[in-house]
Amino acid sequence: MVDARKVAVTAVTAGLCLPLALFAIILVPIPGLPAASGFWIPAGFYFVMTLWFGVWGALGGHIATFLAMGYFQGFTLQVWADGALGDLIAPLVALVAFKLMGARPELKNRKDRIAWLVGVPIASLVCGLWVHTVNLFFGVITWPFWWVGVLTYFIGDSLAVFIVGTPLLRSLTSYVKQSPMYIWRD
Amino acid sequence: MEKGKVRTFFTYVDERYMLVRAHPAVKIVSLVVLNVIPWIIEAPAPLAFFLASLLLAASLMKAPLSKLRNYLPYLLLVAQAVVLSYVLGSRIPGNVVFIEFPWGCYVTDKTLLYMASVVLRISSMLVGSTLVFLSLRDTDVVYGLKSLGVPFSAAFAFNLALRFSALFLDDYARVRDAMLLKGAKLDAGNPLERAKLLSRTAVPLMVIAVRRMQDLSFALELKGFPPSGRRTFLYQFQWSRFDAAAFALLAVATAGVVVAKIVSPLLSFPGWPFV
């Protein structure tokens, strides 16, 4: 059931990530590509929110991406299907990686750190694959450019998540654990 | 607020714009249909026809077409990206080969048609979506999604997100100011140092976010959310003839496009999308 806490997680994550997404598009644009960013700052936040609070954090990131990209590109099916859905899938992949490896977001021990170091690139790769395959189906790119898109997405997303997300997890997980919305049980 | 203007999500529009007064469900369905139709159509001529029809309909409905100008730079960028992609990276067989590249890609007459298709598709989606979004009022998303069967809680989260994004925009500015006042050179120095400093701004933002999350969840619960029984919705939207006509038109258009796609090659482009 969708209770107040879940709605709060989604709404606050989306509210937090939306201005950051707008900044990322304005501050680090990719020449020639509209509403794209070379350093997707909000990824660091919604990955962390997803690891702390589960699917509702990912949903917040999804909403933020759709609104931010739509602000520049228009709120089209293409924007929703590529960037927004991709940004829903990516943090969930990282969450699954943590769950499968039995790791925790504190990044305290070796298992946690490996889950983070492995989970994030896999998630970014999956996201890159998704986004650019969708773009292919919309005809925006062709096959030869597909792999270029995937690679740049993989690098840009992973970097942003590592740079922004790592200090958040290390510094704040012990504080956030007190929240009733934290999904991991000790 | 100016007389004769109605406030919508992102801007003010002329109250004569017919879609503003439409039922929220019509707006949500229009949004979906006006994106799905151009996605189904592959060939450039039908896409051009669709786009022209859309613009004509918008004009008849007194839509604020001037607002579309804001998206022209994006469209030009898309066109640029598409041209680059197809000129340098496609192998679409055609009747006339204009250029051939050493890496095996080439440009033919069909390549140009293909490029035109893609630009027209994106343009149609953009025009359709924008015209709908310009008509969306605060309550339309929640009521529109609700009338299509989406749970109220989920639809409400969307509205809440917009409410909170304004608060966080303010927070971000203050955190940034605070960093500058601690001597952090956010606009100078090597990229790695700047990235490290910028990443530090994430900490206070996140602390504020987590606190807000807790307070918001209390506030919602104390206001009886989520509703467990029957919830009353204050705003009532009556179905009008315009709504019925709009639904009918959208249904016929969608069905027509799907049938045409299946039974005839009219809307298709050979080899799509694997070129």
Add this chain to the structure above:
Amino acid sequence: MRAVSVEDLWWRYHASSEWTLKGVDFEVEKGEFVGIVGPSGAGKTTLCLLLAGVLSKSVKGVCKGKVELFGKDALRTSVKQLSEEVAIVLQDADTQFVTMRVLDEVAFPLENFGLSREEILERVSEALEFVGMKGYEWKHPHELSGGQKQRVAIAAALAKRPKLLILDEATSDLDPLGKREVLSVLRKLREGYDVTAVIVDHNTDDLVEFVDRVIVLEGGRVVADGDPRAVFSRIEQLRTIGIRIPQPTELAFRLGAANGELPLTVEEAVKALTPLKDRLRLLDGEVLENPSRSERLVSFTDVTYVYEDGTVALNGLSLNVWKGEFLAVIGPNGSGKTTMAKLMVSLLKPTSGRVEVMGVDSRALSPTMLFSKVGYVFQNPDYQLVCDTVYDEVAFPLRQLGIDEKVVKERVQWALVSVGLNGLEETPPFFLSKGERQRLALASVLAVKPQLLIIDEPTTGQDERNSRRIAELLVQLNKSGVTIVVITHDLRLVSEYAERVVVLNNGRLVTAGSTRKVFTEHLETLASIGLEPPPVARLMKELVGRPALTVREVMLCERA
């Protein structure tokens, strides 16, 4: 009939080893208005959220004891059921505003309860009328002031027709005008609304006007419970706990004018002290303006600042900040105080006119150039805390200056000792209490040893003990040569500590001068812009024709 019954209530948060509430016992009769006071960390908000039934069901913790609301077990009844009878207004006006319009906000809980449309509209109209917000139905939250948002929150609460209304520091974050707006609603509630109320507030000068009873919480325990006069007569005990005593009460107590009935308000104090009128004299207070100040640290010359949206925040402002002074900047919200502060630290550049900071045009400066000379402490310290430990937080600006780690260590230790946070070096900042975080933010600024310290609302939302601690620290710094500029709504702070006052309104300078002069000669001007001097000023003006700045001034005179 008993509205609230709390029996031996204990609460411990899951992550804490300490109990937040330790055997709290009290009752509230139907129709009673009860005030709850206590220092920060006493458990007031925890108690409010337990009364509303939300904490025990939403937050991991251990709860013992009993809470009954109108016969219902609040710890076991669902929040949904309780929320139909209990309404709570929280401190943060923004976070609790969950919709996009005033009308929707007030209607929201009623919609969730499934009331009929007609009833919803009727109740919304009634509630908005009651709080004086009729006509604002279609306004968006960003178009409202803090006081207006809180009034809408109260309207949303009242529309439920609750049996119990809880206000948890609902006015703490508001400017004086906003406070007055909310207090006028409370006054109306008191006079003619069928509701039981629990009001938590640090500002006892305002609180006493509305409550039949006061409960004092300290360290999770009830240490006093009774008639406000009886409770506030325990002045030394309350002071030690860190509770602000209403000035009329304190003054009457010290002058021995009580005759068993301590006054709580200015009006009552005037009656009580009139027999002593002829014996009352005022000495000039200890804080005097120093006329020998001649070195300018900051100067504003005909400065105008216009924001991007066209708002004129400052309009032809000219004033100086003198080296070594303790200056207070006061004015209603929107008067330009924060803009002025931002211009001083070069976060903003003037649209026209000139701002000079230490002799240099601010247009040639940047915040990163100035931060070692001019320190700025925000109202909300959470914006400024970016590091993992208290030590790193204080060391951060020193490391930006490239200072040697040995010196960094010395300065950090000095700064932490100055603010009373030594021993907490390894603690993550976000685990500290609000008062501690405020002091940490101050420490991180002090560590660079600035010549000028600007501090924004240092006592807002703080309890008396923390407020005094911060104020006295500022005085010590000032005595050691640091120029202090305080932006504040707290006119008691201004009266007791500031040497000079600048009053802004609508971006213009209304008046400036010594605190005594401004509070003596410009009382009406201050009142006209919504600024009310402390109760003792109004009280003495009534009695002897001249305002006092502090209770101490009147006391001294009495002994002489």
